[in-house]
Amino acid sequence: MASIQETLTELVPVKQAELVALKKEHGHKVIGDVTVDQCIGGGRDIKSLFWETSLLDAQEGIRFRGYSIPELQQKLPTFKGPAGQGEPTPEALVWLMLTDTIPTKAEADSLTHELYKRSEIPQHVVALLKSLPKSLHPMSQLVVGLMALQKDSKFAAAYASGVHKKEYWKHTLEDILDVWAKLPELAALVFSNTYKDGSVGSKDPSLDYSANFARRLGYNKPEFDELMRLYLVIHSDHEGGNASAHTTHLVGSTLSDPYLSYSAGLNALAGPLHGLANQEVLGWILDLQKKFKAEGKPVNKETITQFAWETLKSGKVIPGYGHAVLRKTDPRYTSQREFALKYLPDDELFKIVGTIYEVVPDVLTEHGKTKNPYPNVDSHSGVLLWHYGFKEFNYYTVLFGVSRALGALSQVFWDRALGMPLERPKSVTSKWIQEHVNNS
Numbered sequence: 001m002a003s004i005q006e007t008l009t010e011l012v013p014v015k016q017a018e019l020v021a022l023k024k025e026h027g028h029k030v031i032g033d034v035t036v037d038q039c040i041g042g043g044r045d046i047k048s049l050f051w052e053t054s055l056l057d058a059q060e061g062i063r064f065r066g067y068s069i070p071e072l073q074q075k076l077p078t079f080k081g082p083a084g085q086g087e088p089t090p091e092a093l094v095w096l097m098l099t100d101t102i103p104t105k106a107e108a109d110s111l112t113h114e115l116y117k118r119s120e121i122p123q124h125v126v127a128l129l130k131s132l133p134k135s136l137h138p139m140s141q142l143v144v145g146l147m148a149l150q151k152d153s154k155f156a157a158a159y160a161s162g163v164h165k166k167e168y169w170k171h172t173l174e175d176i177l178d179v180w181a182k183l184p185e186l187a188a189l190v191f192s193n194t195y196k197d198g199s200v201g202s203k204d205p206s207l208d209y210s211a212n213f214a215r216r217l218g219y220n221k222p223e224f225d226e227l228m229r230l231y232l233v234i235h236s237d238h239e240g241g242n243a244s245a246h247t248t249h250l251v252g253s254t255l256s257d258p259y260l261s262y263s264a265g266l267n268a269l270a271g272p273l274h275g276l277a278n279q280e281v282l283g284w285i286l287d288l289q290k291k292f293k294a295e296g297k298p299v300n301k302e303t304i305t306q307f308a309w310e311t312l313k314s315g316k317v318i319p320g321y322g323h324a325v326l327r328k329t330d331p332r333y334t335s336q337r338e339f340a341l342k343y344l345p346d347d348e349l350f351k352i353v354g355t356i357y358e359v360v361p362d363v364l365t366e367h368g369k370t371k372n373p374y375p376n377v378d379s380h381s382g383v384l385l386w387h388y389g390f391k392e393f394n395y396y397t398v399l400f401g402v403s404r405a406l407g408a409l410s411q412v413f414w415d416r417a418l419g420m421p422l423e424r425p426k427s428v429t430s431k432w433i434q435e436h437v438n439n440s
């Protein structure tokens with residue numbers, strides 16, 4: 001069986017030739033226009049980014065290399081065996097994102113083994129993380145740790161020694177595998193430094209990426225392992241324009257190595273309109289529970305509606321609702337709801353999440369601003385973690401950060417393999433727009 005490195009060595013020249021042919025034959029054709037609204041409105045829907053690993057449809061949601069989440073659940077290998085014996089593993093998804101082919105169980109396992117081999121964290125980084133104040137946000141701690149690991153970048157070393165550009169992708173792949181392998185270790189150290197005594201649980205070579213991550217965090221329950229697999233799969237990629245993926249790609253386009261590129265992506269993920277929304281959602285639900293308990297009222301459709309309006313009237317967003325691209329309920333929300341129905345149907349917070357879903361779309365529609373009144377991925381993830389006793393919700397975005405690396409860096413691999421150029425779109429001033437519209 002070919003390793004991931006051997007598989008990609010065969011594939012890279014094929015994909016390079018395909019892209020050259022695409023450019024040669026169709027390079028001059030128009031795929032979109034840009035309006036003034038789009039230019040000053042965050043670039044929504046402008047087709048100007050090249051992203052191979054996934055594609056987002058506004059109505060249907062995400063597809064990874066052409067496969068929807070339910071299709072991945074039917075086709076990708078699981079920890080226990082071939083497809084259908086539980087949640088797919090993130091390693092299997094990574095194989096798919098990198099190679100455009102559904103892996104066999106043996107191929108997915110070989111990637112598990114490859115990552116396990118690379119997972120050790122150098123002592124200077126462990127010491128650095130332990131020196132950080134517990135009050136530093138876990139996302140900031142994760143970025144500090146990843147930046148410190150950059151010392152060992154194989155791409156940066158190869159570049160400094162003058163390697164030919166045709167070889168960039170090989171060194172990039174080495175770094176990416178190292179980053180994927182070490183991120184859960186870093187994340188577990190951050191968790192322990194922030195909430196525990198600095199030590200982490202032990203890992204086991206017979207387990208997969210997700211179960212070992214769970215053990216490092218102190219969780220030892222097969223059901224929680226399944227949740228971790230689902231979580232790491234569904235948060236991994238959401239095409240190229242979201243802030244964390246785009247930032248990673250942009251920084252990578254300067255030939256910053258994968259450590260530098262993904263640290264930048266993590267900083268984007270740490271914003272409340274993006275990945276931090278999952279911690280905000282949990283905070284919002286707990287606040288509403290606390291408020292109505294203190295007032296002696298039940299949490300039901302009426303009180304949630306009241307709380308939603310209070311949030312909107314105080315100039316805040318309802319976290320976990322709305323999306324820059326999606327216009328329907330996020331299938332990542334639906335897959336988590338299905339998990340909850342299977343494993344925790346009677347959970348109190350899960351029921352509240354369900355009631356929120358019954359009323360908030362109507363409230364947002366009546367409010368009349370948001371283009372998408374439906375829930376996104378972040379409105380569900382926190383309550384699942386909470387159910388298993390994972391209550392440190394300031395940390396939730398770190399889990400998102402471990403997952404998003406899988407998609408964003410799979411694309412960085414192809415960026416280097418396909419020789420993608422420095423990203424540098426054109427900006428214009430308001431005066432330029434005014435003159436342009438006057439003259440047109």
Ligand code: AMX
Nearest residue numbers: 273274275277317318319320321322323324369370371372
């Ligand atoms: N609550 C209240 N107002 C909302 C809203 C929400 N959930 N979603 C959008 N709006 C408002 C916007 O703030 C904007 O108001 P403005 O005109 O006063 O600036 C207006 O509706 C139009 O926004 P939009 O075009 O529908 O959305 P967008 O593309 O500008 O922003 C997003 C998308 C996700 C930032 C926004 O929906 C939002 O803030 N949601 C809440 C935060 C959240 O859940 N983020 C996570 C998204 C998923 C992810 O990246 N992890």
